[in-house]
Amino acid sequence: MKILLPIDGSTASLEAIHHATQLVQAGLQASFVLANVQAPANFYELVSTPDAASLEEVSQAAGAHALAQAQALMQGAGLDFESEVASGDPGNVLVEIAERYGCDMVIMQTGGAGELRQALLGSVSHSVVHGAHVPVTLVNTRAR
Template identity: 30%
Template sequence: MTGFHFKKILVAYDGSELAEKALKAAIKLAVHDKKIELHILHVLKPLPIFDYIETGVENVKMLRREKADVMMKEIKESLYGMGNPIIVEIVEGHPEKKIVEYAEKHNCDLIVMGSRGLGGLKEAFLGSVSHYVVQHTRIPTFIIK
């Protein structure tokens, strides 16, 4: 990506293997310039109603949020020595839309994400998050396979 100068890189992170690869790729880009902000976004997507029946809506939401908080705290701590500004965010909603919204709202100039996330095979039939992001943003998007 010679010739490009990035100021804010957004990594869409869901804990999957490809999200890990995307994070590593973004780190490689950012480590050369300590002014580059690395934004790491995790989206808690809505769950189908049947997931709430046995444990209750609030319990499920609380457990998912706690798990996401721990995951993102670990990432931020692991990147502490990098020297770049590291911003971690957790938002709720549909991942594809939230990634595009976040990137635009925060004036990111690159999005880095995996080609597939934790959705796996289901995404192949319903349309993937990465495909949506590429189609709905003007921000350059680096898809990791």
Template identity: 35%
Template sequence: MTTILIPVDGSDASLRAVKAAIKASGKLGNTTLHLLTVQAPIVSGNVTRFFSAEAINDYYQDEGKNALSPAKALLDETGVAYKEKTAVGPVAQTIAKYASEQDCDLIMMGTRGLGAVGGFVLGSVATKVLNLTDVPVTLIK
């Protein structure tokens, strides 16, 4: 069985990665798809003074749900089975860690996400994931 991790953030590039993974799963057969969205942690100490840990966690889950929604709609439409997870942490490191923990055979991700700052050719998250993991990465433009 082939396990494909698809990190998503709701961007057009991540949706193209989902479409590519759907196509790949059709060709490979016996494939498990994992949708992962990673919410960067809120680092301002002032936020924790005004909001409870529960409210902050609810915020992360709501943002994760919003990021996962377009990808889930595509997968539900095609009938491809998948697992989903919302995680909180440094984005690239969390993607690499998840791929390792879940014994993923492949990571398929967009070259550019929703982040405001990116690299010249590749997005900064994609570049970091390439450097942090031994799992093969397919970048979808």
């Protein structure tokens, strides 16, 4: 089984890693895809940056930084994983990543962003639940 674990860099998103680790300890045989989706450049960034390659470098570096702690947890648990940093609308891009890697399921957190931010930007987990063609397990970090 291959499982997508979206990571946004927040401590809350690491709850999905802990949940996945518990499943493996309970006997599930799985490999994982860690994914971070960076928002596309805004108008100011496009106008003020000399070239698109610089924007891409910054985006990739931010994504790699967001994935670092998750990768360390996966390595520490001895779990097999791949990683990807992408750019675009997070909900749609995560669904595309799940399809491209042939994932059988998605495990992701809810409540990583603040209430106001979720209201303004929409819920990534909501987009993934409704867009994915595989089961999605939501780990509610607000319950803690």
